[in-house]
Amino acid sequence: xxxxxxxxxxxxxxxxxxxxxxxxxxxxxxxxxxxxxxxxxxxxxxxxxxxxxxxxxxxxxxxxxxxxxxxxxxxxxxxxxxxxxxxxxxxxxxxxxxxxxxxxxxxxxxxxxxxxxxxxxxxxxxxxxxxxxxxxxxxxxxxxxxxxxxxxxxxxxxxxxxxxxxxxxxxxxxxxxxxxxxxxxxxxxxxxxxxxxxxxxxxxxxxxxxxxxxxxxxxxxxxxxxxxxxxxxxxxxxxxxxxxxxxxxxxxxxxxxxxxxxxxxxxxxxxxxxxxxxxxxxxxxxxxxxxxxxxxxxxxxxxxxxxxxxxxxxxxxxxxxxxxxxxxxxxxxxxxxxxxxxxxxxxxxxxxxxxxxxxxxxxxxxxxxxxxxxxxxxxxxxxxxxxxxxxxxxxxxxxxxxxxxxxxxxxxxxxxxxxxxxxxxxx
Amino acid sequence: xxxxxxxxxxxxxxxxxxxxxxxxxxxxxxxxxxxxxxxxxxxxxxxxxxxxxxxxxxxxxxxxxxxxxxxxxxxxxxxxxxxxxxxxxxxxxxxxxxxxxxxxxxxxxxxxxxxxxxxxxxxxxxxxxxxxxxxxxxxxxxxxxxxxxxxxxxxxxxxxxxxxxxxxxxxxxxxxxxxxxxxxxxxxxxxxxxxxxxxxxxxxxxxxxxxxxxxxxxxxxxxxxxxxxxxxxxxxxxxxxxxxxxxxxxxxxxxxxxxxxxxxxxxxxxxxxxxxxxxxxxxxxxxxxxxxxxxxxxxxxxxxxxxxxxxxxxxxxxxxxxxxxxxxx
Numbered sequence: 037x038x039x040x041x042x043x044x045x046x047x048x049x050x051x052x053x054x055x056x057x058x059x060x061x062x063x064x065x066x067x068x069x070x071x072x073x074x075x076x077x078x079x080x081x082x083x084x085x086x087x088x089x090x091x092x093x094x095x096x097x098x099x100x101x102x103x104x105x106x107x108x109x110x111x112x113x114x115x116x117x118x119x120x121x122x123x124x125x126x127x128x129x130x131x132x133x134x135x136x137x138x139x140x141x142x143x144x145x146x147x148x149x150x151x152x153x154x155x156x157x158x159x160x161x162x163x164x165x166x167x168x169x170x171x172x173x174x175x176x177x178x179x180x181x182x183x184x185x186x187x188x189x190x191x192x193x194x195x196x197x198x199x200x201x202x203x204x205x206x207x208x209x210x211x212x213x214x215x216x217x218x219x220x221x222x223x224x225x226x227x228x229x230x231x232x233x234x235x236x237x238x239x240x241x242x243x244x245x246x247x248x249x250x251x252x253x254x255x256x257x258x259x260x261x262x263x264x265x266x267x268x269x270x271x272x273x274x275x276x277x278x279x280x281x282x283x284x285x286x287x288x289x290x291x292x293x294x295x296x297x298x299x300x301x302x303x304x305x306x307x308x309x310x311x312x313x314x315x316x317x318x319x320x321x322x323x324x325x326x327x328x329x330x331x332x333x334x335x336x337x338x339x340x341x342x343x344x345x346x347x348x349x350x351x352x353x354x355x356x357x358x359x360x361x362x363x364x365x366x367x368x369x370x371x372x373x374x375x376x377x378x379x380x381x382x383x384x385x386x387x388x389x390x391x392x393x394x395x396x397x398x399x400x401x402x403x404x405x406x407x408x409x410x411x412x413x414x415x416x417x418x419x420x421x422x423x424x425x426x427x428x429x430x431x432x433x434x435x436x437x438x439x440x441x442x443x444x445x446x447x448x449x450x451x452x453x454x455x456x457x458x459x460x461x462x463x
Numbered sequence: 464x465x466x467x468x469x470x471x472x473x474x475x476x477x478x479x480x481x482x483x484x485x486x487x488x489x490x491x492x493x494x495x496x497x498x499x500x501x502x503x504x505x506x507x508x509x510x511x512x513x514x515x516x517x518x519x520x521x522x523x524x525x526x527x528x529x530x531x532x533x534x535x536x537x538x539x540x541x542x543x544x545x546x547x548x549x550x551x552x553x554x555x556x557x558x559x560x561x562x563x564x565x566x567x568x569x570x571x572x573x574x575x576x577x578x579x580x581x582x583x584x585x586x587x588x589x590x591x592x593x594x595x596x597x598x599x600x601x602x603x604x605x606x607x608x609x610x611x612x613x614x615x616x617x618x619x620x621x622x623x624x625x626x627x628x629x630x631x632x633x634x635x636x637x638x639x640x641x642x643x644x645x646x647x648x649x650x651x652x653x654x655x656x657x658x659x660x661x662x663x664x665x666x667x668x669x670x671x672x673x674x675x676x677x678x679x680x681x682x683x684x685x686x687x688x689x690x691x692x693x694x695x696x697x698x699x700x701x702x703x704x705x706x707x708x709x710x711x712x713x714x715x716x717x718x719x720x721x722x723x724x725x726x727x728x729x730x731x732x733x734x735x736x737x738x739x740x741x742x743x744x745x746x747x748x749x750x751x752x753x754x755x756x757x758x759x760x761x762x763x764x765x766x767x768x769x770x771x772x773x774x775x776x777x778x779x780x781x782x783x784x785x786x787x788x789x790x791x792x
Contacts, residue, residue: 068595070713072603208762234762238716240708241484243477243635244751244764250633251470264713267605271707275615275635293605297709301615336529336540 057370058102059095059359061086061352062127064118064137069109070238071263073293074344076335078133079105081348083334084327088319089356091326096359097369103334112136119144128376129153129355135211138171143456146170151377155351156181156287156310160214161448163410165381168449169461172380174354174411175402176310176436178260179444181286182215183436184308184415185258186222188284191431198227203254205245205261205269208234212260215286219258221440239265246272259285266294274301281306284417290427291343295420303422306430311350311399313418313427315341319349319394343418343427350399357393358383381406400433406462410445413438469630474752475745480638482744483645484703488721489728489736490648491696496730497669498689501571501582505590507718509559509694512597514701514710516558518606521551526600548610552698559694560687562593567687575682594715603712608705612640641703645737648699652692652733661688669731719765726772729785738783746771 063082066075086101095101104125106118115137119130130145130152132138138158145152146169154162154173162171176184190197204219206212216232223230231254233245239261246269249257257278259269266289273283281304285294290307320340328337339345362371362379371379383404390398400414414433421428452458488510495503503509519526523542532538546554570585613636625631656662667675668685676682701710704717728739747764750771755763775783 067603068598070711070716072598073605073711076603232761233756234760236762236765238713240704240713240717241481241720241764243481244474244748244756245761247470247474247477247633248752248756251466264708264711264716267708267711271614276633277616293709293711297605297607299607299609336532 057126058100059371060102060104060122060126060128061355062118062122062125062130063103063105064108064115064130064132064134065105066108066110066133068107069111071110074263074288074291075110075133077291077339077342077344078348078351080333080335080339081345081350082131082352083348084323084340084345085349085352085356087327087332087334088323091330091332092322096356097363099369101356101359108132108134108137110134112140116140116144123148123150126373128359128371128373129380131155131351131355132158135159139210142168142171148373149377150373151380153351153355153380155347155354157211160410161445161452163408163445164449165404165406165409166449166460166462167453167458168409170377172404172409174383174404174409175385175400176413176415177410178211178214178286179218179441180310180410180413180415180436181260181308182218182258183222183413183441184417184434185284185286186219186226187415187434187436188308188417188431189256190226196226200228200256201231201252201254202228203231203233203249203252203257205233205235205242205249205257205259207239207261207265208236211262215258215260217444218441221444222437225437225440235261235265235269237265238263239268242268242272245269246276246278249273249278250276256282256284259283259289261285261289261294267297270295270302270305271298273305274298280304281419284308287347290418292425292427293344295422296425300422302420305420307418307420307427309343309416309418309429310414310433311346312395312397313343313346313429317395317398319398322394323349346398350395353393353395353398354383354385357385357389380404381409413441466630469624469628469632471749471752473630473632474748476632476634477638478745478748479741480634480642480744481748482724482741483638483642483737484700484740485720485724485743486737486740487641487645487648487696487700487703488717489724489740490652490733491693491700492718492721492725493728493730493733493736494652494689494693494696497733498665499571499582499668499672499686500579501586502579502730503693504583504586504718505593506693506697506721507715508590508593508597509562509697510701510704510717511710511712511714512562512593512701513555513559513694513698514608514705514714515597515601515606517551517555517610517698517702518608518705518710519601520554521546521548521610522606524601529602530599552610552702555698556695559698560691563687563690563694566690567683571686572683590715594712598712605709605711608702608710610702610706612637612702612706614706637703637706644699644703648696649733649737656733661685665689720768723768723772725782726769727775727782729782731786732782732784735782735784743768743771 065079083103086103090100108115135157138154151170160177160179162168162173284306287309295302358379362375366375387401402411413436416433417431418427419430491506523544525539528540617634617636620634621631664680724739724743728735747768750767751763
């Protein structure tokens with residue numbers, strides 16, 4: 037009888053206790069298709085970080101994190117299908133990993149009260165949280181990238197770019213065209229001559245563009261490329277003997293995938309970044325111990341420390357920290373997507389916290405606020421060392437020209453607010 | 464010589480070179496269409512598959528390693544050897560012949576006499592299947608292809624033309640190699656078709672496969688032969704394009720470059736593929752240089768190639784060298 041009563045009491049207690057569901061982090065990955073080489077390391081990094089904190093820390097605030105992966109093939113329609121099929125599982129934050137998918141999901145996530153994080157891609161003016169209540173693009177966006185490249189070149193040229201010729205080789209798509217306006221403004225401000233060289237998708241044939249560069253001899257080339265366009269551009273630059281140290285790509289043109297096919301010829305090529313490169317951080321020892329050695333790595337374990345793996349890892353860290361912040365704000369470990377949004381809006385990334393997480397100097401320190409969903413836009417520069425076969429961070433994360441960028445963000449987000457009749461989110 | 468004129472000539476020459484690379488892809492389509500009436504949507508994927516296999520063999524990669532490791536709990540990735548390029552090319556060709564046999568044995572054997580659209584749909588399925596198998600076999604990462612082909616500016620041409628015109632022309636060494644290979648390939652294919660028993664049988668099947676069957680030509684054998692030849696052409700195209708960009712899954716998209724060439728040159732003519740490739744290559748490059756970049760904002764090459772092909776189609780629906788379709792009622 038005592039046993040039965042005891043059992044009943046335990047059962048009653050269990051029924052009365054709140055059920056701790058997993059914290060669901062969807063991963064709209066692309067492990068197949070023409071861009072798989074870029075999608076796999078990001079998805080691995082994103083998944084491995086959550087596996088690591090589950091194994092090492094027992095999850096976030098004591099609740100296990102669950103990565104819900106859905107294959108988009110980098111296809112916008114499939115990405116939207118993924119969103120629709122996973123949002124009902126308690127998805128806390130979406131990382132669409134595609135500018136096309138991002139544009140489709142901005143109104144959907146806002147209506148569904150689910151936050152979205154588009155780190156270093158997507159709609160740049162979403163940095164204005166007053167208009168884009170559920171979209172975040174910290175710590176940097178495409179316009180910070182354009183300005184970061186010019187700031188770096190200003191430093192390289194003693195602060196003067198007057199009379200210099202700078203060419204932008206860009207993917208002829210909405211993504212590739214993002215920096216044009218910013219660069220035009222910066223060209224007017226600093227007195228350099230900007231030439232625009234679009235490359236049609238997919239970018240396997242770029243002879244025309246590089247013949248033009250050979251003829252015009254710009255001092256520097258900036259590239260906004262993706263996929264095969266990057267590898268072909270770097271090879272063509274080597275073919276015409278364009279100095280690699282004067283060739284600088286956006287962060288989507290700066291992974292190992294982009295430089296390895298050109299071999300030694302890619303030595304010295306530069307790329308912008310908003311996070312660290314390499315695997316010389318304590319967090320990787322934890323990933324090795326708790327994830328790879330335990331047989332729980334998302335992939336084959338061969339991508340750890342690559343640029344795009346680190347980006348996935350960094351995105352996961354920022355998501356986990358936002359979830360932790362949300363738990364603190366709302367006093368519950370079992371947070372909802374709406375609470376997660378609050379956590380993202382109150383996110384504070386400090387150097388002390390990154391060191392505690394085993395990621396010292398992995399990215400810039402920053403705060404997010406209701407008005408600023410884009411972070412500080414601090415940009416670093418990496419350079420490829422073909423001999424050592426590794427990227428090296430050659431500059432600190434430096435400030436970009438917000439005097440130029442902020443009015444562009446305000447104008448673009450203002451138009452969006454007017455078109456969609458959006459009231460202020462921050463008042 | 465005025466620099467503008469010199470640059471126009473340079474663009475023209477580079478257009479010719481680009482056209483050769485387009486023609487290499489188009490040749491594979493022509494071979495299969497000519498012999499079997501099948502528009503092989505999978506030709507681009509065949510180039511990808513061939514290049515993946517070549518790199519995999521050269522680097523001693525274990526095929527299906529991820530699958531094997533996942534099932535058996537092993538950790539095998541490489542055999543630990545490196546195969547010389549010429550041997551790896553030979554072994555890849557064996558794989559492409561086996562693939563040709565399997566395609567014929569398990570797909571097209573059952574589709575003989577079906578409507579062309581059914582055959583076309585089958586090749587779409589084949590393309591996705593091969594892409595998936597290629598991924599499973601060799602993985603999705605970008606691979607460096609180094610079979611010893613020279614790349615970069617040809618110094619001799621640069622210096623010579625500088626001496627002549629005061630402007631050094633840029634011609635890529637890889638493009639020169641591609642042009643030589645294309646000449647050898649087309650010569651070889653024409654000689655094969657004209658002077659060998661199998662080549663004549665192939666032509667007989669192309670003309671009238673029922674008549675060819677009635678005189679003892681094995682349709683099965685000829686189709687395997689044709690798919691093998693297309694596999695060989697795909698391997699050559701895969702090597703040339705893979706050397707430029709690394710071997711990656713977007714390599715299959717090179718097929719898009721072949722379509723305007725086929726529309727212009729005709730689906731049934733090997734010389735047509737070459738001439739069509741050259742016209743498209745030169746046309747799109749000159750248009751971009753003279754009109755596209757200065758007046759239209761650039762990036763005109765993709766659509767202009769198709770527009771050029773469409774203009775030719777209006778006046779010559781069978782293409783420049785295609786067979787005129789005469790249907791008697």
